[in-house]
Amino acid sequence: MDELADLTETLVAIPSHEDETAAGDAIAEWLRAETDARVDRDAVGNVIAYKGATDDPDADTLAFVGHHDVVPPADRQTAGDGNAGDYVVNRRDGRIYGRGAADMKGAVAACMLAFRDAEPPAGRELAVASFVGEEVGGTGARHAIDEGFVPDRAVVAEGSTDYSKPGVTDVAVAHKGRRASTLVASGTAAHASEPAAGENAIYRASDAIDEVRGLDAPESTVFGERVSGSLAVTMVHGGETWNVIPERCEVTIDERTVPGDRADIGRAADAVEGVAWEVDQDLPPMACGDDAFADAALAAAREVHDDLGLDAPEHVVKPHATDAGWLAEAGADCLVCGASEPGEAHTDTESVGIDVLERCYRIYRAIADRE
Structure with missing residues (x-):
């Protein structure tokens, strides 16, 4: 043709x-x-x-x-x-x-x-x-x-x-769909020589990452076949200089969603003080x-x-x-x-x-x- x-x-x-x-x-x-x-x-x-x-x-x-x-x-x-x-x-x-x-x-x-x-x-x-x-x-x-x-x-x-x-x-x-989201951990800056004077946002982000690792990836059944999604932390960014306790840390999450099911990422934010969850992109x-x-x-x-x-x-x-x-x-x-x-x-x-x-x-x- x-x-x-x-x-x-x-x-x-x-x-x-x-x-x-x-x-x-x-x-x-x-x-x-x-x-x-x-x-x-x-x-x-x-x-x-x-x-x-x-x-x-x-x-x-x-x-x-x-x-x-x-x-x-x-x-x-x-x-x-x-x-x-x-x-x-x-x-x-x-x-x-x-x-x-x-x-x-x-x-x-x-x-x-x-x-x-x-x-x-x-x-x-x-x-x-x-x-x-x-x-x-x-x-x-x-x-x-x-x-x-x-x-x-x-x-x-x-x-x-x-x-x-x-x-x-x-x-x-x-x-599958794709949901890109970010966990934002907030803390309090302090001099690194006195870490107890601040709240380390990276530590909070680390705790939130542990929660994410414990979540089940989404799963569904379509035409009798199991369809498995995935969930992965793909980027971590926090701190600005070597001698300051970081007041902010961002954790990027890539989730492949499936029809009818999504991971409960919000639970990671709820479980850790000072952590919020933001959805950046959600392709159904x-x-x-x-x-x-x-x-x-x-x-x-x-x-x-x-x-x-x-x-x-x-x-x-x-x-x-x-x-x-x-x-x-x-x-x-x-x-x-x-x-x-x-x-x-x-x-x-x-x-x-x-x-x-x-x-x-x-x-x-x-x-x-x-x-």
């Missing part, structure tokens, strides 16, 4: 790590030129298009969801200085190389073509959405949700690394609540794989958070299915297999057309 590879190259070449405007313009212009869909561009730069039963108040909405922002490129991935020059794109040996090829402009291109070509059954509204700000906490997805974008079901075509087996496009029915987990949707998507994926002579895909759990978490929290039933290949996303040699994108396109079309 040369059209898919060409569209991927066009999107990948457009810088979008600091300003997603040009990439969003290209997506919106293509949708207006290639489809009869209603194409909306919101205040933050999201692109959302609808077709099918758009005037039916009882229509059920299926959305293909991606994002066109990317992480900052390596020097070798730019033809100029940051957003002043296009990204470098190369096609060789059946792959497209460039920042955002895997995560996730290739999958966005597959969604756009599947949206154009699909013939959804009566009573189904089909949408395609490409968000900004996914790489910085889902700012675009949250804005779209606040403005009313909550489809009944969504296939999030995330291209991040390592949730599918090599050579297979699996269907993720759940993913996701679990698909519609078994029929999950099974139908897997059946569609298996038909495509069987037709191509490939090993059968499976329901899997993705270890990383995506915009599916925000959509699920708002009430959409979500799955994640995209061009996930080992060791590609966010690397300075990022690439995507053209055959993988074509497989994704066929899966998305099959899901959209299914009764």
Whole structure:
């Protein structure tokens, strides 16, 4: 499918790590030129298009969801200085190389073509959405949700690394979330020659860390499989000079949350005098609540794989958070299915297999057309 590879190259070449405007313009212009869909561009730069039963108040909405922002490129991935020059794109040996090829402009291109070509059954509204700000906490997805974008079901075509087996496009029915938080220990400064005259914030932080080490990591069950989160202290910062009892110490905690469970980090703050708990970022987990949707998507994926002579895909759990978490929290039933290949996303040699994108396109079309 040369059209898919060409569209991927066009999107990948457009810088979008600091300003997603040009990439969003290209997506919106293509949708207006290639489809009869209603194409909306919101205040933050999201692109959302609808077709099918758009005037039916009882229509059920299926959305293909991606994002066109990317992480900052390596020097070798730019033809100029940051957003002043296009990204470098190369096609060789059946792959497209460039920042955002895997995560996730290739999958966005597959969604756009599947949206154009699909013939959804009566009573189904089909949408395609490409968000900004996914790489910085889902700012675009949250804005779209606040403005009313909550489809009944969504296939999030995330291209991040390592949730599918090599050579297979699996269907993720759940993913972990991430909560980043800080325990702030406050004390009283004093000269280090008289430690009893102060309250050592580092000691208080150490006591709080011991409490964290005793907490259970979150766990859940999704589609009969145990999903285990994690909890780890990742940074400690306290004190300003060698001869002063520190009056402040901060402890950074990385927690991978799971659907329905979180660690009781607040208990560590409650247990130690002078310690407060602050949540810095909370990316929600996701679990698909519609078994029929999950099974139908897997059946569609298996038909495509069987037709191509490939090993059968499976329901899997993705270890990383995506915009599916925000959509699920708002009430959409979500799955994640995209061009996930080992060791590609966010690397300075990022690439995507053209055959993988074509497989994704066929899966998305099959899901959209299914009764």
